[in-house]
């Protein structure tokens with residue numbers, strides 16, 4: 001029996017990729033499997049939290065005891081996250097959200113023609129940035145998938161997005177990041193030395209992240 005250290009807390013977690021259509025048969029997505037986010041949802045629930053999991057397309061089973069909301073696009077994720085944000089105590093954004101979507105979605109299948117085909121993309125809303133602006137009592141945790149200058153980029157995101165914590169994964173390292181069952185993350189927070197966790201299962205990584213959040217919330221409550 002795990003300590004119920006998140007009892008009474010509402011935890012909002014996002015997971016998985018987003019899917020942005022170009023026409024009725026084709027779409028853009030990324031390699032996120034949802035494993036990191038689903039592990040966070042399962043562990044948070046075990047720690048006594050009331051969990052809402054908002055997920056892009058994933059083949060994983062929904063963890064028991066979790067309220068599940070399925071979305072496809074970055075825009076749908078934005079809408080659902082904003083809906084649940086006001087009542088959340090802790091928000092963890094482990095989803096890999098598209099930064100760009102095709103400017104135009106064609107109603108009919110695009111026919112092939114000779115020569116190259118150019119697609120114009122437009123920016124999606126940055127959900128984490130928006131939450132940072134709206135933040136009141138919420139403890140806000142973002143993820144950062146980086147290929148270089150891990151800590152520097154994570155610190156930049158922490159400040160720009162007004163987050164309380166950034167979980168940086170070095171996706172160039174074997175056993176870390178997208179799709180794997182394991183991860184290697186560095187927990188980055190303001191005014192604290194970054195904490196690098198070893199190679200762990202995504203469940204164990206999730207537990208460590210949640211324990212770190214609990215510690216910080218306890219500190220906040222005693223300020």
Ligand code: PMT
Nearest residue numbers: 032033034035036093096097127128142143145177178179
């Ligand atoms: O699902 P898995 O296969 O287990 O893989 C896990 C993971 C690698 C996807 C996960 O650990 C992870 O790193 N998720 C974040 C990936 C990402 O999109 O990183 P980013 O640096 O592009 O985005 C930074 C943060 O902003 C993230 O919290 C992201 O959710 C958020 N974001 C990004 C774009 C956008 N339009 N809105 C956002 O809120």
